Amino acid sequence: MELQPGREAVVRVGVATLWAAPEAVRKVDGPALSPQADLPTWIAALDTDQQVGDCVLSQLLLGERVLVTESRTDGWAHVIAVEQPAAKLDPRGYPGWVPAVQLTPVTAHPAGDPLVVDATVTALHATPDGPVRLPGVILGTRLSAAGPVVAGWRPVHAPGHDAPLWLPAAHTAGLPTAAPNAEQVLEVARRLLDVGYVWGGVSTYGIDCSGLVHLAWRRFGVLLPRDADDQAGATTPLEPGRERPGDLYFFARPGRRIHHIGIVTADPRPGDDRRMLHACYRQRRVLEERLPAERTATLVGAHRV
Known part of the structure; x- marks a missing residue:
């Protein structure tokens, strides 16, 4: 069955990558475009600069729903990832391009748990x-x-x-019937320690800062927005010093929008001694650390989901 613009489809591979444009794809990205979406081979071939290329917007998991808005004859489909809120881009969800071979039209299966x-x-x-x-x-x-x-x-x-x-x-x-507590989410996020940093990544093969938060909450059926600034808008600000493990730290440079997010891993201590788990752009991996001075200088708040 062919993909139909205006109708929903679902991801049929383990992880599909959402691209900025078909023309933005690089030669190294070939494995990620294949019918099986070979992420381990793809990520292993990326150098440190390619890990943060802005051609990748996000990633979609097996079974994730998308709204097809265009289906091209060259094998690409433009979609809206309706399970990844992105209000500043599209009220329906996160827009981008996916190889059509990694999608399939929605078909009915018998209901199961x-x-x-x-x-x-x-x-x-x-x-x-x-x-x-x-x-x-x-x-x-x-x-x-x-x-x-x-x-x-x-x-x-x-x-x-x-x-x-x-x-x-x-x-x-x-899937839990009640909202998880923050400590449960933090425990899931800690299982991703040392996963490599990939801009736009939302998988255990490679992930970025907001992708880590999105994926940790998704494990419990909670769909947070995809990007850090949207995640700030969807969570509740806390008074300074009230944050607890599992809450979120947000970072922004003066006069700029939020650009980074981390998960609080310890109660704050006197002298601004704060700790967080985050996908670190600089060190290209997920790590837990005490906030260095340059991070503290751009800390704009703590929020709770």
Whole structure:
């Protein structure tokens, strides 16, 4: 079935990258454009400058819904990522381009219990412990059960596949019915320590500062906006010194919009001793650290989800 402008589609690969324009794609990006979206090979080939190229806008997880606004004959689709709020760009969601081969029209599957991937990364198999059909399925991906667990393996519905696929039952969890507490979200974010920094990344292969926050909350079914300045607008400001682990620090230069975000990891101490977990542009990885002086100088507030 072809993609139809004006209709929704869903991501059929583990992680699809949302691009600024088809013409912005570089030669090194080939693996990320493939029908299987080979992110490990792609990211391994990026040098430190390519990791922060602004051709990447965001990323979409398996099963994530998009609104198709244009389908080109060269294999590209312009979409709105409706599950990634981005009010300053489009009230419907985050706009960008995706290889059409990584999307599939919405089709009905029998209703199943909602699940979320709780492993850092997993794969979907044709049969229990059988050949891999869909690699690179990451933390926070939402699935629906297709039947009972068999010998430690759970069948799930997967976009683009008529028959159920299988993954270890231990790699899934039920979606919570109540909002998570901040400490739970922080615990998930800490599992991404040392993941490499990739501008626009929202995956356990490579991630940026706001992508880390978005993904950690997404694990619990909470869809925060994609970008740091929008995340500030969607959360509640706190009085200075009232922040607690799991809250958010926001950073901006004088007269500029918010450009960075981190997750508070310790109660503030006398002398402005603050700590946070964040995807660090400078060190090109996710790390936890005491705020250095240059970060403290641009700290504009703490917020709570």
